[in-house]
Amino acid sequence: MNPEARQEALRRHGLTETQDGFELTAEGFQRASRRARDLRQQGDPEAVRMMALSPEDPDRWEYCRCLQIEAFTAEERASGF
Known part of the structure; x- marks a missing residue:
């Protein structure tokens, strides 16, 4: 997964990446x-x-x-990253 695809996947799952890990957006919560x-x-x-x-x-x-991180991680693994 290239950096652009990774950012798109994060957005799709409603996550942002910070120094401390992942944060959930309101869209991700929904x-x-x-x-x-x-x-x-x-x-x-x-x-x-x-x-x-x-x-x-x-x-x-x-x-x-945690649900969104799990979904994002599964997508990232499936992409072969």
């Missing part, structure tokens, strides 16, 4: 929340617990950030 709803419907206990939290709760944001 995407991850949709994914978490799907996981909740499949009976994932962590998704059930996290989706019960308020959207402003930092734990829910962290859960969503």
Whole structure:
């Protein structure tokens, strides 16, 4: 994955890269929340617990950030990077 494609993938997943790691954008939070709803419907206990939290709760944001990092990493691996 070249640098431009990597930046596009980060944007698509709603992530920005900082010195300290990845930060989640509001768009990324929305995407991850949709994914978490799907996981909740499949009976994932962590998704059930996290989706019960308020959207402003930092734990829910962290859960969503992890979901997006996981999705980004899977895409990056699939690209052969």
